[in-house]
Amino acid sequence: MFTILGAKGFIGSRLAHSLTNAGLETYCPARDDAAVFLRELGNVVYAIGVTADFRKRPFDTIRAHVSFLNEVLEKANFTSLTYLSSTRVYSKSATASPQSILFVNPADSSDLYNLSKLAGEAIALNCGRPQVRVVRLSNVVGNDMGADKSFIGMLIDEALHGAIHLRTSPESSKDYIHIDDVVEILPKIATLGTEKIYNVASGTNTLHRDWIAHLSRITGCSVTMDESAELASFPQIDVSALQNEFSFAPRPVLSVLDILQG
Numbered sequence: 001m002f003t004i005l006g007a008k009g010f011i012g013s014r015l016a017h018s019l020t021n022a023g024l025e026t027y028c029p030a031r032d033d034a035a036v037f038l039r040e041l042g043n044v045v046y047a048i049g050v051t052a053d054f055r056k057r058p059f060d061t062i063r064a065h066v067s068f069l070n071e072v073l074e075k076a077n078f079t080s081l082t083y084l085s086s087t088r089v090y091s092k093s094a095t096a097s098p099q100s101i102l103f104v105n106p107a108d109s110s111d112l113y114n115l116s117k118l119a120g121e122a123i124a125l126n127c128g129r130p131q132v133r134v135v136r137l138s139n140v141v142g143n144d145m146g147a148d149k150s151f152i153g154m155l156i157d158e159a160l161h162g163a164i165h166l167r168t169s170p171e172s173s174k175d176y177i178h179i180d181d182v183v184e185i186l187p188k189i190a191t192l193g194t195e196k197i198y199n200v201a202s203g204t205n206t207l208h209r210d211w212i213a214h215l216s217r218i219t220g221c222s223v224t225m226d227e228s229a230e231l232a233s234f235p236q237i238d239v240s241a242l243q244n245e246f247s248f249a250p251r252p253v254l255s256v257l258d259i260l261q262g
Helices: 010-021 058-075 111-125 151-160 179-192 208-219 240-246 253-260
Strands: 002-005 043-046 080-086 132-137 139-141 163-168 173-178 197-200 205-207 222-230
Touching: 002 010, 010 179, 043 058, 043 179, 058 080, 058 111, 080 111, 080 179, 111 132, 132 179, 139 151, 139 179, 151 163, 151 208, 151 253, 163 208, 173 179, 173 253, 179 197, 179 240, 197 240, 205 208, 208 222, 208 253
Parallel strands: 002 043, 043 080, 080 132, 132 197, 139 173, 163 222
Antiparallel strands: 173 205
């Protein structure tokens, strides 16, 4: 049995759909459902999160990433719990492995997200309960992203409207992972994982230039950029644990754009 906390979000909803289609019992409680603390939850995937608008919602961000997680870890009955964190926590580090030393600045508003995720990780990993794991998710992309607030979602929306305006250098790069890879690997980590922290990523950075070239070829959109566009690159993410334990071989992330053809 699986319980998805945050089942209305992009990742949670896709995971719940995948588990249900596989014939697995899946419980998707509504927000503030007190039954979470009254029944057996089985394998919990904690997918509650605040993403693009976290700067405007600091209290909601801490509540989602730390406070409610603390209650679940303290009071709920479960077999395992997998906390979805983010590879964004590596943004100021030279390397991106579960063993990396991480750097954050409490006075930097952009680090509120990282600090909240790391606080969630800290309580999860030190709560004393067995079978509690952390998954640091890369930038998740999927066929139904639409005009969401992610970088790729906004690029797709601009391309479909005929013009992309890039505000960062086309040589900038990040790691991206296909949503289908995420929903396939999370149940395996939850039930079979032997590590405490996993990076769920492709392990390869994709250039902004490659996303734009693919979108331009498919949609025929024009492309402009800021003259002062800055280079933004992240360290390559270590996915050796996934490869060693689960023979993980990620899908090509640019394939999410193929649905736009025709």
